[in-house]
Amino acid sequence: MNKFDSGLNLPTRPSRTPLKTEILWGCERGGSHHFPRDIGEIQTRRHSTDPKPLDAFRIAVMNAMDRVWVMDEYFLMPDGGTNPDKRILTILDWLHTDLIACDIRILTKKHDEIDKDMLELFQIREKEINAYQTRRPKQCSILVNTCLRDKFNYIHDRFAIVDDELWHFGATVGGFHASVNAASRGWSAVDSGAIAFFELAWDKCKER
Amino acid sequence: MGQVQRKMTMRWIRERNAELETFQSNHDFMTKEDFLGFMAQVEHDSPQLIASLAEELMAMGEPLEIESLQAFARQRVGLSFDADMLLTAACAWKLGRVPQLETWLKIRKIARNSWQIEHWLSEAMSAHAQTDADARSAFVNLAKQLFKALESGDLKSESKHKNEAREGAWSYWQGTKYQLEELWWGLRGSDFMNYEEEMRIFGLLSEIALEEFQQLIASSANPFLVSSALLSAGMGAFSPRFAQWEACIRAAPLAFAPDGSWRGSILLPLLLVHARDELHEPGRRVPIYGADEAEVAALTAQVNELVQAVVDVLATREDASAIFARWSTWLMRQQVLRQREKSFSDIRSHGYVDNTLLEAIGRSMQGRPLSLNTPEDAAPWEAWCYRCALSAFAHDGFIAPPSFEEFASQWQLTPESWHELGGRGLLERAELHIPRDDMPGLSANLLVFPLASKDSFASGWRQLWDGAYYLREVLEFGFLNAGAKDYSDRVDASRLLLLLGCMGLACFDQAAARLEASRKLLTEEMISLHKGLSQAAMEVLHLDDTLNRDKWQTFLQHLALRRVYWDGSYITEHPVALFDGQHEPTIRDYLSYFQADPDDLVAFLYACMLNGSDSFALREELRGASINLRACVDILKRLHELREHRYPIDYRAIKAIEPLMDCSKP
Numbered sequence: 119m120n121k122f123d124s125g126l127n128l129p130t131r132p133s134r135t136p137l138k139t140e141i142l143w144g145c146e147r148g149g150s151h152h153f154p155r156d157i158g159e160i161q162t163r164r165h166s167t168d169p170k171p172l173d174a175f176r177i178a179v180m181n182a183m184d185r186v187w188v189m190d191e192y193f194l195m196p197d198g199g200t201n202p203d204k205r206i207l208t209i210l211d212w213l214h215t216d217l218i219a220c221d222i223r224i225l226t227k228k229h230d231e232i233d234k235d236m237l238e239l240f241q242i243r244e245k246e247i248n249a250y251q252t253r254r255p256k257q258c259s260i261l262v263n264t265c266l267r268d269k270f271n272y273i274h275d276r277f278a279i280v281d282d283e284l285w286h287f288g289a290t291v292g293g294f295h296a297s298v299n300a301a302s303r304g305w306s307a308v309d310s311g312a313i314a315f316f317e318l319a320w321d322k323c324k325e326r
Numbered sequence: 327m328g329q330v331q332r333k334m335t336m337r338w339i340r341e342r343n344a345e346l347e348t349f350q351s352n353h354d355f356m357t358k359e360d361f362l363g364f365m366a367q368v369e370h371d372s373p374q375l376i377a378s379l380a381e382e383l384m385a386m387g388e389p390l391e392i393e394s395l396q397a398f399a400r401q402r403v404g405l406s407f408d409a410d411m412l413l414t415a416a417c418a419w420k421l422g423r424v425p426q427l428e429t430w431l432k433i434r435k436i437a438r439n440s441w442q443i444e445h446w447l448s449e450a451m452s453a454h455a456q457t458d459a460d461a462r463s464a465f466v467n468l469a470k471q472l473f474k475a476l477e478s479g480d481l482k483s484e485s486k487h488k489n490e491a492r493e494g495a496w497s498y499w500q501g502t503k504y505q506l507e508e509l510w511w512g513l514r515g516s517d518f519m520n521y522e523e524e525m526r527i528f529g530l531l532s533e534i535a536l537e538e539f540q541q542l543i544a545s546s547a548n549p550f551l552v553s554s555a556l557l558s559a560g561m562g563a564f565s566p567r568f569a570q571w572e573a574c575i576r577a578a579p580l581a582f583a584p585d586g587s588w589r590g591s592i593l594l595p596l597l598l599v600h601a602r603d604e605l606h607e608p609g610r611r612v613p614i615y616g617a618d619e620a621e622v623a624a625l626t627a628q629v630n631e632l633v634q635a636v637v638d639v640l641a642t643r644e645d646a647s648a649i650f651a652r653w654s655t656w657l658m659r660q661q662v663l664r665q666r667e668k669s670f671s672d673i674r675s676h677g678y679v680d681n682t683l684l685e686a687i688g689r690s691m692q693g694r695p696l697s698l699n700t701p702e703d704a705a706p707w708e709a710w711c712y713r714c715a716l717s718a719f720a721h722d723g724f725i726a727p728p729s730f731e732e733f734a735s736q737w738q739l740t741p742e743s744w745h746e747l748g749g750r751g752l753l754e755r756a757e758l759h760i761p762r763d764d765m766p767g768l769s770a771n772l773l774v775f776p777l778a779s780k781d782s783f784a785s786g787w788r789q790l791w792d793g794a795y796y797l798r799e800v801l802e803f804g805f806l807n808a809g810a811k812d813y814s815d816r817v818d819a820s821r822l823l824l825l826l827g828c829m830g831l832a833c834f835d836q837a838a839a840r841l842e843a844s845r846k847l848l849t850e851e852m853i854s855l856h857k858g859l860s861q862a863a864m865e866v867l868h869l870d871d872t873l874n875r876d877k878w879q880t881f882l883q884h885l886a887l888r889r890v891y892w893d894g895s896y897i898t899e900h901p902v903a904l905f906d907g908q909h910e911p912t913i914r915d916y917l918s919y920f921q922a923d924p925d926d927l928v929a930f931l932y933a934c935m936l937n938g939s940d941s942f943a944l945r946e947e948l949r950g951a952s953i954n955l956r957a958c959v960d961i962l963k964r965l966h967e968l969r970e971h972r973y974p975i976d977y978r979a980i981k982a983i984e985p986l987m988d989c990s991k992p
Contacts, residue, residue: 121721122771124835126891128883128933132976183972218972221873257871259813321757 133282134183139304144293148173154298164296169197171208172293172301178280179212182219187316190276190291191227191266194236197296202232205294210243213260215250219281222260225320227267237262265323273319277312284312336635338566338604339628356411356446361418361453364411371406378402380416380423384432392439410442411450417443418450422461425468427475434523438484448526455534462534469531470542472524473555477548481524488520495520495550504705506588509595510656512603513549518562521554529558532570540577549592561600568632571597571604572639582648587701598653601636602679605629609673617674626672630682637686647694650687654715655700655708657684662714662758662769688719698728706754714759714772720779727776730786734777737826739796741806744815753818760821761828761877765884766835770828777829778836781847784855787830791862797823802869813872820874823866827881830859834888842902852892853909860885860911864919879926886916887933896934896943917951924958924965925973931955931986932979941985948986956987 142149146163149172154160163169179186196205213222224240244260251258266273276287284305289295307313356364368375379402383395399409399416417433437444455462475481483489495516502508518525532539532555539559543552553562560567561574574597581594588595608625612618640649657680664677672678696716700708713728720727739749759769777786800819804812834855837848863882870878890896890913894903907913920927934944948955959980965973 121718122768122832122836122839124838126835126884126887126937128765128880128887129929129936129976129979131929132974132978134974135971181971255871256873256875257813259817259873 133306133308137283137304137306139302141300141302142172142174142293143298143300144169144172144289144295146170148176149293160298163298166296168204169294169296174303175278175280175285175292175301176212178283178285178303180214180217182217182280184219184281185221185279186213186219186223187221187279188224188226188291189266189273189278189316189319190225190287191273193224193226193276193291194232194262195229196294199229199231202229203236206232206236206239209292210239213240213243213247215243215246217247217258220254220256220258222258223316223320224260224262225266225270225316225323226262226264228264237264263320263323266319269323269325270319277316279307279312279316282307284310336568336572336632338568338571338632339608339625340566340604341568342628344565354442356414356442356449358449358452358456361411361415361446361450362456364408365415365450365453365457368407368412368415375402376412376415376419379412380420383413383416383436384420384429388435392436392443395436395440410440411446413440414443414446414450415454417447418454419461421451421468422454422458422464425464425471427471427481430468430472434484437523448530451527451530452533455530465527465530466535466538469527470538472527473542473546473551476521476524476551477546483520483523491517491520492550496548499549505590505592506595506652506703507656507705509549509592509599512599513553516550516553518550518554518557521551525554525558528555529560532559536570536573537577540574543574544577544579544591544593547590547592549596552592553596556596556600561597566600566604568635571601575639576642580643580645582645582652583701584645584648584695584697585701586648586651586697587703588652594649598640598649602657602683605632605636605679605683609676609679612674614670614674622672622674626678629673629679633679633682633686637683637690641690647691647696650691650694651697651712651715652704652708654684654687654719655704655712657687658711658715658718658772659707659758662711662767662772664768684715684718685722688722688724691719692724696725706751707758710755710759710769710773714769717772717775721772721775727779730776730780733773734786734790734793737790737794737797737822739794741796741799744796744800744805745807752822756822756825759825761824765877765881766828766832770825771832771836773825774829774833775836778833782851783833783837784851784858787833787855788858791826791830791858794823794826797826798865798869801866801872816870817872817874820866820870820872820878823862824874824877824881827859827862827866827878830855830862831881831884831888834859838888838892838904841904845902849904852904856885856889856905857910860889882916882919883926883930883933886913886920886930887937889913889916890934890939890944891937896940913947914951917947917953921951921953921958924962927953927955927958928962928976928979928983931983932976935982935986945986955983959983959987 140151142151143153144163145154145159146166146169148170154163194206194209195202222244240260240262244258247258248254276289276291278285278287278291283303284307285291285301285303286305287293287299287301289297289299293299293301305312365376379399382398386395395413396409399412413436417436421429421433433447437447451461451465455465472481483492495513498515499505499508508514528539531542539555543555546552556562556574557564560570575594578593578597579591580589581591582588608629612622612625640646643649660680661677661684670678698716700712704712713733716725716728719725736748736752736755739752743749759773761767761770774787777783777790780786797819801816801823805815834852837852837855841848841852860882863878863885866878867875867882889905889911892904893907893913894905895907896913916930917927920930931944935941962973962975966975
């Protein structure tokens with residue numbers, strides 16, 4: 119339909135790794151491919167003061183090559199609103215100084231419990247990454263936008279995109295939630311429209 | 327005469343197919359004709375029955391439960407008449423005698439308890455209006471009263487949820503800065519069913535007194551109410567009628583001033599939204615793959631005919647030029663936001679309808695007064711979309727290309743203006759046009775078209791690039807006063823520069839398209855432009871360590887591909903060669919750059935093979951550049967084995983470039 123089409127095309131680049139869909143449940147072993155098997159397992163998780171996140175997601179983020187995009191109002195905020203600094207420190211561990219991905223964006227909502235100094239930790243980590251890897255072809259950028267509720271209050275579920283893979287979470291991104299919840303992975307972020315959707319939400323939340 | 331006949335019989339495609347649909351054909355729905363027969367029968371058998379039943383209904387206290395009303399009606403008439411029809415006719419009769427808000431409120435309560443009365447009432451009223459002139463006048467008055475009461479907020483819905491939704495939508499509308507844009511979007515988020523209790527009465531009004539219906543909606547400032555009224559009158563999802571739409575377009579008040587500014591009248595934009603929706607509708611019904619080609623061809627031809635009819639109707643209006651200017655700006659916005667589609671050139675293509683509308687509008691713009699700029703009430707994105715629309719019209723030969731100088735001046739920024747109106751305005755206007763995966767892209771092509779159609783486009787682009795020197799300063803050093811937080815400034819600068827680069831690339835492609843006809847004139851310009859573009863890309867790649875860097879790498883691949891494609895030694899398919907082996911940058915220069923990353927080298931060679939490059943010449947070039955392709959591929963494979971995720975490999979590409987490896991064996 120483009121009347122100016124030159125007819126010359128570059129081939130599309132393949133995705134980094136073949137995507138494989140799977141579903142994972144949060145549990146104190148760092149994730150399971152099965153629902154909790156008994157009430158004891160459910161209760162152990164429920165009463166944990168620090169529910170263990172999904173190892174699979176942690177590993178995916180730590181090994182990300184291009185991007186880590188998170189869209190979740192409660193990503194930085196633990197259940198019950200206590201110890202947000204601990205949650206943030208856990209996430210910062212994932213964004214280690216050897217991280218290769220350069221495009222880290224967290225789209226979340228504002229919480230009174232999370233002050234400016236806590237958010238500033240992400241900027242400090244960004245500087246550490248760039249200082250530690252001085253020969254990076256692209257500087258690492260970590261952006262946290264807390265306007266999701268105010269500027270784009272249309273999202274119910276929670277999503278994350280790691281490189282070209284879309285993750286879908288029934289509760290907090292990363293599997294931090296204490297109640298029974300699951301996440302699925304292995305969806306194409308391009309084909310599903312997740313990348314375009316995230317950019318739409320991000321742009322809306324950027325508007326003044 | 328033929329054209330008049332064509333217009334008289336013009337119908338939307340859904341309208342043409344209406345007889346195939348089962349809507350309203352079920353036995354539960356009674357039409358106006360059913361009520362005409364029913365009322366005549368009742369009048370014959372039991373004169374005054376409807377009137378007396380109506381009076382008794384009105385005298386009844388609450389709760390008005392339908393079962394008791396039906397039992398009440400049956401008591402009065404036995405089994406000789408349908409109780410629901412009788413109750414509906416009685417309600418219509420009462421409204422015809424006492425067309426007041428109080429009457430309506432009572433009947434609305436009855437209708438709320440009865441599907442039949444709710445859905446049949448307007449049919450019964452229509453039948454009653456046909457046989458009784460006084461009732462007709464009463465219904466007209468009633469509809470006007472209801473509309474005004476809804477508009478003022480005095481008439482509330484029986485549903486609390488609907489009242490809240492109405493208030494929320496109205497509040498959002500009043501707080502919207504660019505209301506015209508909200509209309510173009512089709513009043514997103516609002517629900518026409520918020521006015522469902524009264525909307526059938528407005529449909530009745532349009533049927534029995536079209537002019538008064540038109541006057542009523544023309545005077546309203548409530549787009550949600552007008553939208554519901556239009557829907558009930560055959561301008562929306564239900565039973566759309568082209569004739570009704572055309573009549574309303576002709577009667578709608580002037581929506582735009584000669585300079586293109588919107589006068590605030592909501593009716594005409596809503597009617598345009600409806601027309602576009604109807605034109606898109608057939609494309610939604612056919613499957614993209616596996617469609618009946620004959621059906622698609624027939625529907626596409628019908629859409630083409632309808633597009634022309636829509637534009638012809640609009641062209642008769644006094645504010646036609648301004649309508650075309652503002653609407654084509656919106657249509658162009660849709661076009662530039664779409665990703666490239668190559669598969670179809672018919673209604674299966676998402677951009678087909680908008681593109682056909684733009685072409686028809688362009689044709690109609692010939693000889694009309696043309697506003698060169700967007701008016702003051704326009705949203706920031708409109709300026710460049712309008713420019714793109716004008717370029718599209720010029721490309722099709724309908725108007726002269728717009729001036730390029732004013733556009734170029736917008737890129738000349740200073741340290742002072744970057745964070746002020748100049749820089750922020752440029753970013754706002756450019757936002758929709760920043761290149762994505764599709765390079766150079768439709769936007770870049772249209773924005774640069776006025777320059778590309780000139781003889782000295784290479785120096786013109788060079789001036790544009792040089793004039794934007796401050797963007798390169800920002801990219802390299804950040805904004806002077808940004809302190810440590812200069813990253814987003816640098817990304818913004820890189821994105822804007824990429825748009826300039828893509829405009830240059832588009833300029834090259836447009837010149838290439840006419841190279842065969844004007845070889846002498848264009849050759850030197852294109853070689854010079856290509857050189858300038860590659861220098862620009864290399865300059866940015868030395869500066870850019872932002873997220874946008876990958877796009878610049880892709881941009882360089884595009885340039886390199888064109889260098890090969892238009893080199894006489896490589897391509898035998900097209901008759902005109904642009905470059906010879908010595909023109910800089912040479913293919914060897916590009917190969918030397920890409921070989922630093924085996925992945926980039928493989929991608930480039932794969933692109934060359936896909937686009938028909940001569941493999942013998944490429945092999946020789948690799949040999950000349952001392953590139954051992956097989957060794958490069960082996961490195962890539964080894965890296966991939968070590969860290970699959972970090973070093974992806976495209977085996978399609980490896981297979982495609984296999985013929986280039988033979989000479990590279992050590």
